[in-house]
Amino acid sequence: MTATMDDPVLVVDKLTKTFSSRTAYSDVTFSVGRGEVFGFLGPNGAGKTTTVRSLGTLITPTSGKATVAGLALNAENAVEIRKRIAIMTEAPGLYGRLSVTENLKYFVGLYHLPDGEQRIKKALEAVNLTDRAQDICSSLSKGLRQRVGLARTLLNDPEILFLDEPTSGLDPVAARGVHDLITGLRDRGVTIFFTTHRLAEAEALCDRVAILNTTLRTIGRPSELREQLFNRGLVVITAAPLADPARVFTGLPGVQSWESDPTGGYRLAVSDPAVAAPEVVRALVHAEADVLSVGESRHSLEDVYLELVNEDVEANQR
Ligand SMILES: Nc1ncnc2c1ncn2[C@@H]1O[C@H](COP(=O)(O)OP(=O)(O)OP(=O)(O)O)[C@@H](O)[C@H]1O
Numbered sequence: 001m002t003a004t005m006d007d008p009v010l011v012v013d014k015l016t017k018t019f020s021s022r023t024a025y026s027d028v029t030f031s032v033g034r035g036e037v038f039g040f041l042g043p044n045g046a047g048k049t050t051t052v053r054s055l056g057t058l059i060t061p062t063s064g065k066a067t068v069a070g071l072a073l074n075a076e077n078a079v080e081i082r083k084r085i086a087i088m089t090e091a092p093g094l095y096g097r098l099s100v101t102e103n104l105k106y107f108v109g110l111y112h113l114p115d116g117e118q119r120i121k122k123a124l125e126a127v128n129l130t131d132r133a134q135d136i137c138s139s140l141s142k143g144l145r146q147r148v149g150l151a152r153t154l155l156n157d158p159e160i161l162f163l164d165e166p167t168s169g170l171d172p173v174a175a176r177g178v179h180d181l182i183t184g185l186r187d188r189g190v191t192i193f194f195t196t197h198r199l200a201e202a203e204a205l206c207d208r209v210a211i212l213n214t215t216l217r218t219i220g221r222p223s224e225l226r227e228q229l230f231n232r233g234l235v236v237i238t239a240a241p242l243a244d245p246a247r248v249f250t251g252l253p254g255v256q257s258w259e260s261d262p263t264g265g266y267r268l269a270v271s272d273p274a275v276a277a278p279e280v281v282r283a284l285v286h287a288e289a290d291v292l293s294v295g296e297s298r299h300s301l302e303d304v305y306l307e308l309v310n311e312d313v314e315a316n317q318r
Contacts, residue, residue: 008067009034009160009191010055015064017050024050028064028216032193032208034159037186039206040195043309046212048195049089052162055193056087069159083111086158090165092149096138100129100148103137107152123151127181143174150181161185163194167201179205203301217308222301229304231256232273233297234280237265239290248287252279267297 010032017024025047032038040048054061055068057078066073069084094103101120108116124130127147132140137148146166153161166182167175175198182192182205196202202209203222210219218225242248245266249258254276256269270276273296284291 007034008032009036009069010038010193011067012055013065015051015054015061015066017047017054017059018062023047023214025212026215028212030210030216030219032160032191034191035186035189036207037182037192037205038194039202039209040193040212041197041199041202041209041305042195042212042217047214048212049164051212052087052089052164052193052195056085056162057081058087083156084158085160085162086153086156087162088149088153088164088166090168092145092152094137094145094148094152097136099134099136100124100140100151101133103148104152104155107155111156113156119155119157120151123154126154126184127151128177141174143170143177146170146174146178147181150178154185158190160191160193163192165195165197167196167198175201199300199302199305209301211305211308213309213312217312218304222304225301225304226299229307230299231269232271234268234270234273234277234294235261235265235297236268236280236284236294237292238284239292242266242287242289244287248283248289249280252276252283254279 008031012028012030015028016026028051040051042048050059053059055066055073057068057073060075061073068081071077071081071084073081095106098106104120104123105116108119113119124133127150129144129147129151132144137145140148150166163182167178170178179201182194186192206222208219208221209225211217218228220228245258245260249255249266249268254270254272256271258266258268261267268276268280277294281291281294284294
């Protein structure tokens, strides 16, 4: 399913939350399309959890507006909003002495949901836990408990699923299991809003990401953010350092500047890699260099994140 911003399921407009003198997040504005996987990133204390708690009606924002699953975020709509969304906080909040099914039955009762058995069956199937239904929750590994927590969030067929660090503390295999579940839910049209500190995870899963550091620092597709922030470049690796790199690289069509990379090789800023690369290869061959590789330099979402968050650290030190 392709998300579309013509049909936003979450609209946040200048939202701010302060706790006495401390600002948790300020002037935050963004929208999330129906069916989108949206990643909410930011350093510790950036305000991510507080934003999730606000949008999930657990705490009241200090100012600003939001629409959640088609309803204005306010005290009158809180019960109806909660019927349309689900939130999984970092600790899945299960009763350790109850079995998986007993836990889910408890929540079906708490939410007054009809057709409980059918819902539990579907939720367990969705998270691949049918064969562990009778296990006592305290006996499950952290990864399995996380999956029970996810099953719980699916009971009310939410339009929006808020997941606060769903893979925190999980090993790579268990985290991959959660990723597969997120992808599966997205394919079924559920909008997923999740916070994470794992940038590779956000890059792999999210249609768009936002980086929050009390205020919203940026928002967009990971590829767009990389392009906005970094010049395009080529990385040249040679078997031995070039005798006169300036002579090889200076003035080549499409090459704007070059520098030696401290880890070896050369980094070239280029306007268009497709134009510059053949010129660079020809110049290297002409200089009789032993070329190992010429490739486009790739920036990751982690590079974008570090660039923006470090800018904030530097600004605060001024
Ligand atoms: N109930 C509260 N009372 C006072 N301050 C709070 C409260 N909840 C959060 N804060 C403050 O708001 C700020 C944002 O916290 P929040 O937990 O939302 O950050 P976060 O981005 O989720 O961090 P982390 O990645 O560490 O989980 C922090 O300075 C925190 O101390």
